[in-house]
Amino acid sequence: MHYDETANKLVRPINQAKITPGMNVDSLVSELDGCAFGAGRLAEAVDIYCDMQRDDTTKFFGFAGAMVPAGMQSIVSDLIRDGYIDVLVTTGANMVHDLVESLGLHHYKGTDITDDVELKHEEINRIYDVFLPEHHFIDFEDKMQSIYGELSSDTISIRELLTHIGSRLDDKNSILKTAADMDVPIYCPAIQDSMIGLQAWLYKQMNPLNVDAFADMKEFIDICYDAKKAGALLIGGGVPKNYIFQSMLVTPNEFDYAIQLTMDTPETGGLSGATLDEARSWGKVGEEARSVTVYADATITLPIIVAAARSRLGK
């Protein structure tokens, strides 16, 4: 009889979620736990994230997309401060925008329905619905040239450069500053591909600056080797996702926990949208690992996951 065979596929009825006034985020997520589609995946992501925090896990955080301009800076710096992140891999752009904010300069709420040529004439740069005054980059340039000027001519790694930058900042909300304070390393393989890179090009025209592209791979891979367990929370895909996964690949270890918050879907064939199951074929994510992808805007799902996890873990 087929019902015996299928019994294990029909064990958990979908919960028709109930919403109440005053509900806290943790309760909302618990209510969504029995739902399907994105709601169910979000609840699963919270479960995995909490288990990964409770366990003796080396916690990687992949940080792609214009998340600092969108308002996610403090969430990340607070996660670093409170021990939720051991290793951060990021795009250069997020660090540039972190620096801009750390100088007391702001990004502004704008709109994506606009005349971009008019914006150009007004010296406003647009990032979807965020407006950034171009003149902020004058202060940014001063700061960066000064920071580069304090480096010796010794060859350093990109991670060391970012630690150096963080140590020169004075803003507790800054990701770079908080990471430097907390000894959380920040890796950024494509550092050239950012205003930090452009400032390096400018500085290098008159001064020595020796940053070795491959120098920090050893320490990163050593972290992977030494991990008793490993977990990754990936915001977007891009270089951070791939770099975190490929580094684990050359060790005997695998990721035990993996969460991906993204709008990229697998159907394009690109790595950013690749499923975490695909990563199992490579041995990046373990056969028995707990993993989930939440296909929804990370500026919505990250705050929810963090709010629910902080409630459950009491920190």
Place this chain on the structure above:
Amino acid sequence: MHYDETANKLVRPINQAKITPGMNVDSLVSELDGCAFGAGRLAEAVDIYCDMQRDDTTKFFGFAGAMVPAGMQSIVSDLIRDGYIDVLVTTGANMVHDLVESLGLHHYKGTDITDDVELKHEEINRIYDVFLPEHHFIDFEDKMQSIYGELSSDTISIRELLTHIGSRLDDKNSILKTAADMDVPIYCPAIQDSMIGLQAWLYKQMNPLNVDAFADMKEFIDICYDAKKAGALLIGGGVPKNYIFQSMLVTPNEFDYAIQLTMDTPETGGLSGATLDEARSWGKVGEEARSVTVYADATITLPIIVAAARSRLGK
């Protein structure tokens, strides 16, 4: 000087959101209010939804996508019961799944990574990561044939058919039942395109059944005509979105509030992903109307919006 000109574009700095343990959903949304991308849009959706509820607004609800299988049934029936919805336009499928749940039968948490041929052999129908036993449709057929049998041979409208069905159910979580109880009309232009339609085909083989495709358009358009103000919360796009908008088009009125929760993007050119600005060119949405589209999974955004709105409105 360009700063004078642009002053009004740079008035509201992005808020770097802060998350705290125990935070309730309303506070989280308030924290996201100063953020950009989906986070900012979600907060704006809550604002618009609350204003639309406070105002003397005729409140339309467009309901596409497999939302009942995903666990959104009670959220919608509770919104109807508590006066958040005046008119519901839906796909047939959501009403079929509402009926299935109202019979005490369940949808089950499944997975999208599966062998569909094996599922077929096990008589399990899949809806993304939801499993639905095929034999539920035996009870469904009994119920529907019985319901059709209670109809006279008079010509009725689709709305009348759905009211009749709702009045024959006995489950307070049912959308059909709650709408019938609360005198909230349900419209479903593509009713044939569902198991309710297939049951009509079956019934019609031996019995008279006269449902006029155009009969309920007058009452729907009259509702549009009579609206002092009009607001729409659209879950997904499809027929419900278009039907709500086109009906307003033939009246002197326009939508004053419009919220769209969808993963469809404008770039395909289809109506489901069309922006609410495009709807202004037609006069469906008013020139001065407040509108926002949140591009994220509605099974996540709908519960958040409802939780935050219920907190703010205290009901």
Place this chain on the structure above:
Amino acid sequence: MHYDETANKLVRPINQAKITPGMNVDSLVSELDGCAFGAGRLAEAVDIYCDMQRDDTTKFFGFAGAMVPAGMQSIVSDLIRDGYIDVLVTTGANMVHDLVESLGLHHYKGTDITDDVELKHEEINRIYDVFLPEHHFIDFEDKMQSIYGELSSDTISIRELLTHIGSRLDDKNSILKTAADMDVPIYCPAIQDSMIGLQAWLYKQMNPLNVDAFADMKEFIDICYDAKKAGALLIGGGVPKNYIFQSMLVTPNEFDYAIQLTMDTPETGGLSGATLDEARSWGKVGEEARSVTVYADATITLPIIVAAARSRLGK
């Protein structure tokens, strides 16, 4: 040894496609046949489409999305004329735009970067990057009221209504006209949800008009019953996709061939983006059926598939 086991997974090397000047579409598709991602799927779609045409197959065509405004009208009417389509299921909107074109009125190339309020003042309706003058609907109204006026007060089906409309047109590029001429039935479950529906509402205010919502289900399902083999080419998802699949469900038959051209992805959980494998769990698509989904803009992939298929089939 694992190579024996895996031998069958590594039999066909990816072809690195070569492009030559003057290449015809058929050759291009053949070159893409050995590629992966969308390229490989497109080539597979052509193969399946040709086999489905050669075989004694009942050929269904699902037609969603604003395809006529985008310029796909003649492709479809030519396919009907040349025997590529036996049954058409469509949204109302595509038939409205077919009617507009058949009156010698045009859609215009516009832009999606525009001021929609300005467009409204200029009485231009926007469909993504297509502009449609509002006054076209004056001629449309005259035509439709006249067409409705020629109907008797007998109860008819939606299919009969569409055949009647087609028979009153005089434009060989018209889909409605060509289908009427070729005895290809057109089904449109959500006919109310269109300007044709709004004209029915208007006509019904003063005149009898009796269109039975369920009346054409029997003939549609009979077509499904009688099909020796069945194939479906689905442009977009929506009602046409679901209606075609659900009708087959109540017969002992299944689709033997299925092709889906869409930008909707499965991750939203909706039917439009559901995989054709999911359809196997329901028995809509057969266990052994050949099926493929091409995730790319149908205004690009449909012309390519048609051009390649016409070359191969010589008609």
Place this chain on the structure above:
Amino acid sequence: MHYDETANKLVRPINQAKITPGMNVDSLVSELDGCAFGAGRLAEAVDIYCDMQRDDTTKFFGFAGAMVPAGMQSIVSDLIRDGYIDVLVTTGANMVHDLVESLGLHHYKGTDITDDVELKHEEINRIYDVFLPEHHFIDFEDKMQSIYGELSSDTISIRELLTHIGSRLDDKNSILKTAADMDVPIYCPAIQDSMIGLQAWLYKQMNPLNVDAFADMKEFIDICYDAKKAGALLIGGGVPKNYIFQSMLVTPNEFDYAIQLTMDTPETGGLSGATLDEARSWGKVGEEARSVTVYADATITLPIIVAAARSRLGK
């Protein structure tokens, strides 16, 4: 009267495309030129690409996504050989897969519906629907270690490293080889983030290897400075898109032509999906530049654009 004002918005009727057997790609694209949505954009992309080739333009090519595994290698190496590309910016992964192919090793047609744990046991790595035997990386490692061994201990740039690698290959279809032969520089800011990077880590454990992360920025930006006109064809987004655009930003020049082939949409707020209009606000793309984004799978649109352009340009 508003028709005078709007006259210029309604000048070009949509062309209802006609498809004929044997049609070549160039004719198909011409037929789509008067269509809307993706079809119209594709035709516009061909126009822009041809103008950009005819003009005295410095031609940048951004190359993200797993395009070599999907079968796009020869298209790109042929474009380099025939003078269509002056500067290539790529992800590391595409160069790794180019190297694998250049060793006579293959990628294989697979499927995305599969058991990834089973694949892992069979030592097959999956890239969406491409299968890659893990043991290919043994030959890859031998080759890369040998190539690194031929470098002196002098500090080199990433571009120099890639030229060196290309010069050591012996396969005319190889992108690296063809670029080295044709003196087309290849830039890859995130080179660490690839198997080439992992091989560098391995090599560096026992040997000196000095690759300066910022060393090639000067020559890249000098190319931007020296460009009389500049054009970019961007496959996907990611680092290549941003790096090409940011480098132009620090020069007095701007891009005069820009084409983007992508499935990323603007709604996520990320750079990959950002519109080319957004790039105008920054001054990356010129105010008067011709630009278009085609939202469709690049494995389909790139071959079409190349086939049509080669026909028109006769090379």
